[in-house]
Amino acid sequence: MHAVRQYEFGPAENLLFTEVPDPRPAAGQVRIAVRASGVHLADTALRAGVVSGPFQRPELPMTPGREVAGVVDELGDGVDPAWLGRRVVAHLGMAGGGYAELAVADVTALHALPEHLDHGVAVAMIGTGRMTMGILDVARPAADDVVLVTAAAGGIGTLLVQAARNVGATVVGVAGGAAKAERVRAVGATVAVDYTAPDWTGAVREALDGREVTVALDGVGGEPGRATFDLLGAGGRLVLFGWSAGEPTRFTSADLFERGLSASVALGPRILRIPGGLRGLEERSLAEAAAGRLVPAVQTFPLKDAAAAHTTLETRATVGKVVLVP
Numbered sequence: 001m002h003a004v005r006q007y008e009f010g011p012a013e014n015l016l017f018t019e020v021p022d023p024r025p026a027a028g029q030v031r032i033a034v035r036a037s038g039v040h041l042a043d044t045a046l047r048a049g050v051v052s053g054p055f056q057r058p059e060l061p062m063t064p065g066r067e068v069a070g071v072v073d074e075l076g077d078g079v080d081p082a083w084l085g086r087r088v089v090a091h092l093g094m095a096g097g098g099y100a101e102l103a104v105a106d107v108t109a110l111h112a113l114p115e116h117l118d119h120g121v122a123v124a125m126i127g128t129g130r131m132t133m134g135i136l137d138v139a140r141p142a143a144d145d146v147v148l149v150t151a152a153a154g155g156i157g158t159l160l161v162q163a164a165r166n167v168g169a170t171v172v173g174v175a176g177g178a179a180k181a182e183r184v185r186a187v188g189a190t191v192a193v194d195y196t197a198p199d200w201t202g203a204v205r206e207a208l209d210g211r212e213v214t215v216a217l218d219g220v221g222g223e224p225g226r227a228t229f230d231l232l233g234a235g236g237r238l239v240l241f242g243w244s245a246g247e248p249t250r251f252t253s254a255d256l257f258e259r260g261l262s263a264s265v266a267l268g269p270r271i272l273r274i275p276g277g278l279r280g281l282e283e284r285s286l287a288e289a290a291a292g293r294l295v296p297a298v299q300t301f302p303l304k305d306a307a308a309a310h311t312t313l314e315t316r317a318t319v320g321k322v323v324l325v326p
Contacts, residue, residue, distance in 0.1 A: 065098020225249030
């Protein structure tokens with residue numbers, strides 16, 4: 001089979017499309033003929049050898065990728081024969097191996113897919129979608145909220161905008177660049193603003209015409225995150241789920257007391273404590289997509305162009321979830 005292999009840490013050019021032996025499933029595993037592989041921002045950090053949070057520096061050589069969808073084409077010992085030929089999606093956890101034409105997954109990680117659900121959509125929802133469900137469980141937006149979403153043209157942001165609109169909230173989508181802002185408007189944001197424009201926070205206030213932001217969902221951090229924090233009205237709540245800008249949103253407990261704000265982190269241990277755990281979030285996410293209530297934005301690259309996909313993601317030139325297809 002063909003796969004993307006990495007033999008040393010460093011730039012995207014270190015991702016090499018090459019031929020390797022076909023993997024074989026062990027007991028309790030299946031092999032998936034991959035139709036779509038998810039690319040995550042964390043993959044770019046692991047490729048560079050930079051680790052944080054739950055991730056460990058991977059052993060080389062490796063095949064990156066932790067999210068795959070496709071068709072089960074081989075079973076390991078002890079696996080129910082009914083899985084053979086099924087359309088499935090799986091999150092591979094820390095195992096990797098997803099940037100390939102064939103991937104091995106534990107049968108316990110599989111979710112069967114309905115025929116109408118696209119493989120690329122399924123890959124987006126198994127990782128990005130489950131994170132979105134976790135954020136929503138922490139934020140709990142309601143119809144009377146004004147919800148501000150940073151990086152609203154990204155994979156998670158696109159889903160958060162839709163979910164907030166689905167409960168009747170007013171949604172402010174903030175994205176980097178005029179074209180991305182227009183895309184945010186197209187997926188349902190009440191207000192869409194380019195945060196690279198001068199005085200973008202003033203544009204938000206003007207568009208809200210006296211209303212205040214009650215919920216801020218921030219995955220950017222840095223200066224945009226702080227500006228988002230400052231837009232929160234009295235009694236508002238901030239939910240943090242990352243810092244793609246390179247550093248977390250900075251504030252003090254005094255900042256919270258001054259305006260009666262609350263701040264929560266929708267990552268790691270907080271997500272794992274949600275009833276049903278990660279598996280439950282995956283099931284809910286896939287159900288939302290299957291029902292058409294959440295439609296992820298998917299940007300595809302050929303598997304052989306994984307290096308280009310990483311570069312585009314790192315330079316923030318992507319829209320939605322990045323997916324590799326064989």
